Amino acid sequence: MTAPSKALTTAVADGLPAERADTAGAQTLRRGLAVLRLLTRVGPGGLRMNEIGRRLGLNKSTAIRLTRTLVDEGFVLHDPHSGAYRLGPEAFAVGLAAEPSYALQRLAAPLMRALALESGDTVFFTVLHGTESICLSRTEGDFPIRNQLVKAGDRWPLGVGAGSCAMLAALSDAAIADILGRNAAERLARYPDCTDAAIRELVAQTRAQGYCVNPGLVLASSWAIGVPVYDRDGRPVASISLAAIESRLGPARRAALGNRLRVASQELQALQRGEHEPGEDAPAAV
Known part of the structure; x- marks a missing residue:
């Protein structure tokens, strides 16, 4: 028989019924994972304790307990000089263990850089996960006004956003x-x-033209174009998308960039099969 978790044991010892104790343990786990997810999104600088609590809606004692437990287990590090908390070595080890599952992202990296360089806009690589999409990476172009809406690690209901x-x-x-139906709420x-x-x-427009154009449905001033990426079995598993301010995505440029993204998707799928190098025979973006 599997030993009960420490959180579950503590909850039962505190007099909670078994069903409620299991719920309490699950809630603690979710909150701990929320701390890790938050630190993943903010980058290497980390966050101070009060900011962790504020962003996650946790009271001070709960934020301290969760974060210090993660520190004890090596998933989070505390910088005594700045007071900030950031991801620790155990989080890195988990990432390394999961990394082989993201081979497609590694293959996409040079294509993403090429697209950002050619277009000057921000390019995103996103994967499908159940009823959500998760942004794995973003690559900045050199246009001075950049999309700040989506960052690596962000999760969106599937269907929200071009990719x-x-x-x-x-x-x-x-x-x-x-x-x-499942993500309607x-x-x-x-x-x-x-x-x-x-x-x-x-969806109907995407199927007709081969790429999706999101006309500012998420943020009025931010438009985006996206295309699906398929695995070796022809299943959609990821997307490549590009975001820019509305004035940069007039009809002619939308069509040119949409077709360029389609070529990039085809290149990436060919790379999965080992057929050619990225950038080969690709038309320039505008």
Whole structure:
């Protein structure tokens, strides 16, 4: 029999019923993972304790308990000089263990750099995960006004955003209906313009033209173009997308960039099969 977790044992000892104790343990685990996810998103500088609590909506004692436990286990490091907490060696080890699953991202990196260099805009690599999309990386172009809406590690309901919607459009109609039903509440709360009707219209347009154009549904001033990336079995698993201010994505440039992203996706799929090097025979972006 598996030994009960420390959190579960503590909760039972405190007199909670078994069912509630299990819920308390799950809640503690989720909160601890939320701390790790937050530190992943903010980068190497980390955050001070009061900021961790504020961003996650935790009271001071809970934030301290969770974060210090993560420090004790090596998942978080504390800098005594700055007072900041950042990811520790155990988090790095977990990342290394998971890294082989992200071989596609490594293959995409030079293509992402080329697209950002050619277009001057911000390029994103996103993966499909259940009813969500997760941004794994972003590559900046040299245009001075940059998209700050999406950062590596951010999670979005599938269908919200150009890359996310491009992946959704590559699924079956039945899968789309199921996913939209499951993430409807989150979309309504966080992205009110991303209604079922709006997303279904984007899905139809994406299927017709081969790329998705999100006309500022998430943020009015930020438009984006995205295409799906398929695995060796023809299943949509990722997307490449590009975001820019609306004035940079007029009809002609949208079409040119959409086709350029389609070429990049095809290149990436060819790289999975070991057929050619990135950048070969690719048209220039505009």
